[in-house]
Amino acid sequence: MQLDDAGNYIINKLNDELPEYLNYHNASHTIDVYEAAKRLALADRISGDEMTLLLTAAYYHDSGFLIKATGHEEESCRIARETLPKFGYDTNEIDKICGMIMATRLPQSPKNHLEEILADADLDYLGRDDFSFIANQLFLENSFFGTVGDMDEWNRKQVAFMERHHYFTKTANNLRQAKKDANLGRIKAQVK
Numbered sequence: 001m002q003l004d005d006a007g008n009y010i011i012n013k014l015n016d017e018l019p020e021y022l023n024y025h026n027a028s029h030t031i032d033v034y035e036a037a038k039r040l041a042l043a044d045r046i047s048g049d050e051m052t053l054l055l056t057a058a059y060y061h062d063s064g065f066l067i068k069a070t071g072h073e074e075e076s077c078r079i080a081r082e083t084l085p086k087f088g089y090d091t092n093e094i095d096k097i098c099g100m101i102m103a104t105r106l107p108q109s110p111k112n113h114l115e116e117i118l119a120d121a122d123l124d125y126l127g128r129d130d131f132s133f134i135a136n137q138l139f140l141e142n143s144f145f146g147t148v149g150d151m152d153e154w155n156r157k158q159v160a161f162m163e164r165h166h167y168f169t170k171t172a173n174n175l176r177q178a179k180k181d182a183n184l185g186r187i188k189a190q191v192k
Contacts, residue, residue, distance in 0.1 A: 001093065006056055007055070013063070014065075017066055023137040024138040025065045025072075032124070037117055037121035044113070044171055049093075053096050053097055053114065054114050057096075057097045058118060060079060060080045060101060061104050062104075063080070064076035064078070073102050077102065100115050101118075103118055116168035116169050117172075126165065127180035128176065162183070
């Protein structure tokens with residue numbers, strides 16, 4: 001499996017082909033999720049082929065936005081199935097990658113540890129210092145799609161989402177839950 005080549009291929013495609021209005025679901029988010037997945041996996045002593053599959057899934061998890069927003073996870077799997085054999089991945093490996101990609105669909109429903117890691121990596125920002133900046137990027141994207149009106153509506157949606165959300169892995173809970181709680185408290189204070 002040629003992880004670096006497969007990753008470079010999709011990152012270049014995301015940079016070249018994604019529309020400008022995707023302020024959140026873009027190559028920067030993909031790289032962020034890749035880094036978060038790697039950090040969580042190393043802490044959980046994931047290595048070898050499992051690490052390669054996880055990081056490949058991180059690279060490809062939102063590639064479906066190249067096609068459409070709604071149902072992008074299925075499109076991400078289709079892109080992975082079309083692309084990854086060129087980089088030495090077999091059908092069984094791609095099936096595992098697609099399982100991880102589908103585990104990021106909301107509401108998240110991971111079925112194994114690697115799927116849990118990717119699900120947590122995808123929402124790692126909820127418990128970080130750069131939460132406000134990233135959440136604003138997501139607000140701008142949702143505004144473009146017309147799924148949210150003003151900032152107060154957005155804050156109410158964020159509160160509801162963050163109250164329902166939970167990290168799956170012990171590592172993500174230890175690393176991110178306290179800051180996520182603080183971020184949630186700040187948003188609640190802004191809701192009218």
